[in-house]
Amino acid sequence: MKALCWTGVDELRVETVPDPRLLNAHDAIVKVGFSSACGSDLHVLSGYLPTMRPGDVLGHEFMGEVVEVGSAVTRRRVGERVVVCSFISCGHCWFCRNQLFSLCDNGNPNPAVSESLWGHAPGGCFGYSHALGGFAGSHADYIRVPYADQGMFSIPDEVDDLTALFASDAAPTGWMGAELGGVRPGDVVAIWGAGAVGQLAARAAALLGAAEVIVIDGLPERLDQAGRQIGAQLLDYRFTDVTAELQERTGGRGPDVCIEAVGMVAGRPSSLYDYDQFKQQRRPGIDRPLALREAIFNCRKGGSVFVLGVFGGVVDKFPMGAIMNKGLTLRSAQQHGHRYIPMLLERMARGELQTRHLATHVMPLAMAPQGYDLFKNRKDGCVRAVFQPGQ
Amino acid sequence: MKVSGFDAGLRSSGASTARALRRRLFRRSGTAEEFAPDFDMELEPDPFRWQTVTILAGPQQVAPDGRLPAPLTELAGLIETRLEPAPGGRGTQLSARTRPGSRPAPVTADSAPGKDPTGWKGVDPARQIRIALQHARQLIEVGEVLAVEPQPAGKRRRPARGLLVDLMTGDADQEGVV
Ligand SMILES: NC(=O)c1ccc[n+]([C@@H]2O[C@H](COP(=O)([O-])OP(=O)(O)OC[C@H]3O[C@@H](n4cnc5c(N)ncnc54)[C@H](O)[C@@H]3O)[C@@H](O)[C@H]2O)c1
């Protein structure tokens, strides 16, 4: 079959690779319908998370059709249209029983890599480096899904393929940021990043009752989507002082909940940006926490900051004093999608949650390297490049 | 000598390659200043340190009538094991360590797998114990050990630098990592 492989720093190629097969009784094979590029891919693509091997198949946000199931799969059937959570969780360990699915003890067959980096290993993720299990990804004709009963969700008839695609990753990630960030009715919520994740965090905050949702970015076409499709207030950092503006808009309090949906490749001209970029380019392992610093600095006293953006190593100039003295709560996680996906699919079916607009560039898998170029370099208004292997 | 939690965790994972990977990442990241004191004090891993996993199951499920799960029985003569309840309803803590006296021949770069006269199969007993414990947990909690290979992959080229992840994932003979 064909698959998009990472071949080196900032190098991708569509190659012919062996088909996946069932390896465990709980596995299924899915024929991929749509598979999306994600902001997280940019971190591994550029070698910031230095645990990729040339030949690794990328992709972790996908939907498709079940074509084969292992003997222990009981809930899903061949022919079913499913969306699959990006994270691989067993459903039985203490972490899964406590709904911390991305931290599953049995989802990462190579825990030594991330134990050495982070003290303990998170669960596994499709197509996302050997720190997260080394599983082949979904930018391919077919993919093997371990723990299929646990990780595959049947798509309701009312929900079309492209809408359902984002129930794999962006929608549960955004929901988690708002929910675990503690958004309550009446809150003012600020979100850094108007990518798919930031937009869906904004929608989640609104659905959880936030009185005001402010989305911050510097890309006009993304802000435009956040305004029109999500109904958020907008803050374009190119034209205004983010801190002063947030102060003014929140009566001097600062947002109750700040959600960082940018990650370690944060951009934006400033002297700290130049400093961060200089360090990051010379030395992988240093993350660029520009938006994170800003979220912490601007959060109201006693408020909460949720970090959805991916970080891999250590951050520099981290404003610990603001966290301590303002009594902030800082939380973060890889998405616990299994907790939210059924609810999100229902909301999609009821028309409460729109995601199709995020798929700005849909193309055949053969064009995936060009798709990543559009996505990475923010060309042509690209919010997400989505690949369609069958085409 | 002070040992930070960060380093203590690594020691129990037993792999010096793990330390090397972390050292490389953080040294090259320019945070050596912050981490240097800990690096300099890093102890050699204690070969007789207990390694432990917590399994969400009662002791009778973990070791019915005292019979250990298969991945550990394979190491039976080489290790000591211990079972104790985990606090707060978290199940059972299963621990294992190299049996004093079964210490393998000193590991060198060219130690051949399977050639150790003491019966250890690999070059790193601590790592074998760790994997056996993790597999035992999977067998008890899920019923099978999650496999990852063979799976689809493109051409595996050896990159210019770095083999650390390969060493840690057991693929040292094949390909590299950037
Ligand atoms: N926690 C999880 O499980 C999880 C899941 C998916 C994605 N993520 C992470 O969430 C983040 C967002 O994902 P995405 O797919 O939307 O990524 P994306 O790259 O499409 O979007 C990031 C957005 O942040 C904006 N941005 C950059 N610097 C900024 C700054 N200083 N202030 C405000 N905005 C800034 C960019 O212009 C861009 O629109 C990424 O870091 C990704 O890795 C995490």
Ligand SMILES: [Zn+2]
């Ligand atoms: Zn993602």
Ligand SMILES: [Zn+2]
């Ligand atoms: Zn689990």
